Structure formats: structure tokens, C-alpha cells
Amino acid sequence: MAEIGAGTASGHRFGETLRRDAWWLEILPVAAVLGAFGMYATLRAFEGKFYEWGPYLSPFYSPLIDPQHHWWAFSPAVLILAGPLGFRLTCYYYRKAYYRAFFLDPPACAVSESKRSYRGETAFPFILQNVHRYFLYLSILYLAFLWRDAIRAFFFDGKLGMGVGTLVLLANISLLTLYTFSCHSLRHLAGGTLDCFSCATFGRPRYTAWRWISALNESHMLFAWMSLVSVGLADFYIRQVSSGAFRDVRLF
Numbered sequence: 001m002a003e004i005g006a007g008t009a010s011g012h013r014f015g016e017t018l019r020r021d022a023w024w025l026e027i028l029p030v031a032a033v034l035g036a037f038g039m040y041a042t043l044r045a046f047e048g049k050f051y052e053w054g055p056y057l058s059p060f061y062s063p064l065i066d067p068q069h070h071w072w073a074f075s076p077a078v079l080i081l082a083g084p085l086g087f088r089l090t091c092y093y094y095r096k097a098y099y100r101a102f103f104l105d106p107p108a109c110a111v112s113e114s115k116r117s118y119r120g121e122t123a124f125p126f127i128l129q130n131v132h133r134y135f136l137y138l139s140i141l142y143l144a145f146l147w148r149d150a151i152r153a154f155f156f157d158g159k160l161g162m163g164v165g166t167l168v169l170l171a172n173i174s175l176l177t178l179y180t181f182s183c184h185s186l187r188h189l190a191g192g193t194l195d196c197f198s199c200a201t202f203g204r205p206r207y208t209a210w211r212w213i214s215a216l217n218e219s220h221m222l223f224a225w226m227s228l229v230s231v232g233l234a235d236f237y238i239r240q241v242s243s244g245a246f247r248d249v250r251l252f
Ligand code: FES
Pocket: 087, 091, 092, 093, 094, 132, 136, 179, 180, 182, 183, 184, 185, 186, 220
């Protein structure tokens, strides 16, 4: 929210600021990458094919539900989309990024927004952002499926092996794990409500967990972007191999 103060013009017309730097440069890559990912993910989720090859399964389709279409006629990805989508949409970092890039509300720090009233996330629909912690619990479940997929990618016809796809899936789940375990809600869960760790039940393990999560949390923005790119690239790689556009390279 833009306020009268250092670096902000007092007129409150949209875009007014005392900043002299190119503040608008920050929102352009965010809009471009999030927009491109949103379009690609939507197309792939509804495509409903080219999502597996050999031991590889696209992260957009994991866990794979009813691929034979016994009771679900559409793309299996649609059945599981809400979990990862909801987790990213309600993420505290992404909220800041897309409020600025797409709603220009505000466009940047110390730059005036278009309206004078600000209800933030206290009213519908943005009050729904507060369900983030529940998407976190769901995402930890998704991580288990994606780790299973990464381990399966080491087995070709029952024999141990490794292809480029194995490395792609392994890198992707590692980045997704870092993104999930650097979550602000998880940090709050570990120690956010405590004034005194040594007085609390399970105080020591909670303190250890809180310290680890806090260290990861400092790079949450980086993990958010890296895991977004990796999940898109992992799906793209498997799509290309599955459709025959290019061949998986076996390393052993
Ligand atoms: S705050 Fe970003 S995933 Fe929880």
C-alpha cells in the first residue's frame, strides 16, 4: 500500500512517486514469466497426453489418477491441479509479486496505487488467501508422490539406470522440496506462536526445525522462481520425449 512518506508523492495519483530509479523494470520479468508459465501450464493440463514415457511421469500429472478414463473423461491433470495451483497462488511471496505485476496494487514500493481505499486481505475474495497453510499440508503430500516419481525414474524395465529425464525429475523435486520447506507458514507452524522455546512442549526439536526453516526461508523467493521454472522444464522434457520430438539420453 502506498502511503505518504519517504519516496512517495503526496498527490496519490496512480504511479506518482519520488523514486528516481526504474522501479517498473522489476515487474516486467515477473509479469512475463508468470504469464508464460500460466499459459503453458493451462495448455499442458488440458492436453491430457504425452505426460509419461518409460519410468518418467510429468509433475503436472502426478499423482496420476484414472489415466484409462474409467470414470473421468477429461485430462487427469485437472483432477490434481488445485493443490499446486492453490499453493502457489496463496504463497506470501507470489502474492506480492502478482499483486504488483498484474494488479499494479501497488506497482512497486513507494509508488502510488490507483485507488485510495485499501481493504487488503480482510474481505472477499482475497481473504481466501488465508487458506495457504492448508495448501501447505496438501503440498507436503504431493511432495511424497513426486519423490516416488523421481525414485522410479531410476528404474528402466526393472533395472537400475539413469537418463537425462532422471536428473530432470530429481532436480525438480529437490527444488520443490526447498520451496515447500522454506514456506512462511511452515516457519510459523514450527515456532511462530512461541515466546519461549525452552518452556514449550517439544521445545528443542521445534527450535531446531524453526532454525532450519528460517535459514531456508531467507531464500524463499529464489526457490519460488527456480522451482517454477524446473517444474515447467520437467514437464516440457517429458512431453518432448513422450511425443517423439527428441530422445531421452541414457547415461547408464
Ligand atoms: S509462503 Fe510461499 S509457499 Fe508458503
